[in-house]
Amino acid sequence: MTNREIQYKLLIKEYDQKRTRAAEEKRNREREIYTKIPDIEVIDRSLNRLGINLVKSALNTSPQNLLEDFRKKNEELLRSKKQLLVEHGYPVDYLDTHYECSICKDTGFISDISRPDSIASEYAHHKPCKCFEQALINMACTQSNMKALTANQNFSSFRFDYYSDAIDETYGTSPRRNIERVYRASIDFVEQFGFKKTNLLFHGPTGLGKTFLCNCIARELLNLGYSVLYLSAQELFKLFEESRFHREDMEEDAKNNLDILLTVDLLIIDDFGTEATNSFTAPDLFHVINTRALNNTSTIISTNLPLEDWKNLYSERILSRIFGEYIAFRFFGDDIRMLKKWGKTATS
Numbered sequence: 001m002t003n004r005e006i007q008y009k010l011l012i013k014e015y016d017q018k019r020t021r022a023a024e025e026k027r028n029r030e031r032e033i034y035t036k037i038p039d040i041e042v043i044d045r046s047l048n049r050l051g052i053n054l055v056k057s058a059l060n061t062s063p064q065n066l067l068e069d070f071r072k073k074n075e076e077l078l079r080s081k082k083q084l085l086v087e088h089g090y091p092v093d094y095l096d097t098h099y100e101c102s103i104c105k106d107t108g109f110i111s112d113i114s115r116p117d118s119i120a121s122e123y124a125h126h127k128p129c130k131c132f133e134q135a136l137i138n139m140a141c142t143q144s145n146m147k148a149l150t151a152n153q154n155f156s157s158f159r160f161d162y163y164s165d166a167i168d169e170t171y172g173t174s175p176r177r178n179i180e181r182v183y184r185a186s187i188d189f190v191e192q193f194g195f196k197k198t199n200l201l202f203h204g205p206t207g208l209g210k211t212f213l214c215n216c217i218a219r220e221l222l223n224l225g226y227s228v229l230y231l232s233a234q235e236l237f238k239l240f241e242e243s244r245f246h247r248e249d250m251e252e253d254a255k256n257n258l259d260i261l262l263t264v265d266l267l268i269i270d271d272f273g274t275e276a277t278n279s280f281t282a283p284d285l286f287h288v289i290n291t292r293a294l295n296n297t298s299t300i301i302s303t304n305l306p307l308e309d310w311k312n313l314y315s316e317r318i319l320s321r322i323f324g325e326y327i328a329f330r331f332f333g334d335d336i337r338m339l340k341k342w343g344k345t346a347t348s
Contacts (some may be wrong), residue, residue: 005249011108011135018099018106033095037088048076051304072209103225104129130225130265133256137229137260153215158183162336164208175333179209182329186213190220193266193298201322202302207338210302214268217300226265233272236261240284262291266298273305273313286318293325301326 034041056068082092099106109126128136162185163175171178182202189200202210207260218228231239239261261267267288301322310319 007138011132014135015106015108015132021105022097022099026095029095033085033090036178037084040081040084043077043084045075047074050077076152100130101129101225104131108132108135130227134222134227137227137264153212154219155183155187155216158209158212158216159336162339163333168332171330171332178330178332182213184330185327185329186217189298190217190224193221193224193226197296197298199298199326200294200300201326201328202326202331203299203307204304205335206304207335208333209336210304210331210333211270214270214300214302218266221266228266228268229260229264230268230270232270233274236288237285261288262295263297266300267292268300268302270302272301272303273310282315282318286315286321289318289321289325293321299326 030044050070050073054066081095085092085094097105104110108129108324109132110129111126160176160179165174165176167174192198195290202213204210214230216261218230223227289299305313307328314322
């Protein structure tokens with residue numbers, strides 16, 4: 001059994017446990033409510049009897065009349081139940097099963113009658129939910145676990161006071177106004193992600209918030225159910241080298257990551273330009289960038305390397321793809337890491 005198949009089985013078990021926990025939590029809430037609001041227990045018993053009577057009577061009564069009568073009584077009981085919950089200060093869905101993923105209801109799969117799944121045959125005619133795909137990514141590559149990486153990095157915690165209001169004569173605007181534009185573009189990137197795929201290039205010196213904003217974007221997209229893979233440029237090129245020269249010795253997880261590079265909803269490549277590029281790995285980089293562009297999947301590249309120096313590292317076709325397909329945002333201002341070290345902001 002391959003690592004991929006083992007990961008599938010482990011995740012399916014985890015999802016079974018999620019559903020078991022959700023069911024147990026629902027039972028606990030029911031016991032609580034039955035104690036505090038006994039009338040709701042009476043309603044639930046009536047609902048159960050109503051369903052049983054429907055089955056028993058189905059053979060002797062006109063199905064159409066039977067179903068209509070059942071629907072009316074069922075709606076009336078449910079309405080009374082919700083009203084009692086609200087009157088006692090509970091949300092109307094308090095007694096529902098609360099799943100971590102409302103899309104797949106913690107099964108990990110959603111219907112897809114167009115094709116069976118080749119790995120998990122017991123889920124034929126189903127395809128992995130986005131939450132399941134991201135869980136596979138997290139399991140295959142610890143660096144891709146963006147939920148842990150971005151725990152304290154989100155749009156609401158972004159600090160603008162680290163950027164000066166003073167006009168920078170080189171760029172004709174202030175670092176503060178510039179970062180506000182980049183921040184707004186990052187939010188737009190997230191808001192439009194479901195129907196408009198774009199690529200971003202964040203460039204500028206270190207300590208100006210490029211990685212922070214990448215993580216903000218990743219966190220929001222994860223929350224929306226998209227899959228995200230984060231790799232530093234060095235990790236990316238290490239994968240390329242291992243694939244070309246040591247593929248037989250590669251760990252199964254590393255092989256999986258090569259496939260994920262082409263299909264994940266958002267690929268983030270950080271510290272671009274710090275890797276050891278050579279004539280063997282450069283075609284792999286072009287393949288990833290080109291394939292993702294053709295597949296209309298989004299990529300974000302973050303780099304400290306001045307763009308004018310890229311011609312010394314990358315081929316013309318790579319530069320053409322990136323500069324032609326990516327929206328570039330320059331970062332400038334004071335090094336935020338140093339400001340934090342000194343306990344200052346750009347205005348203090």
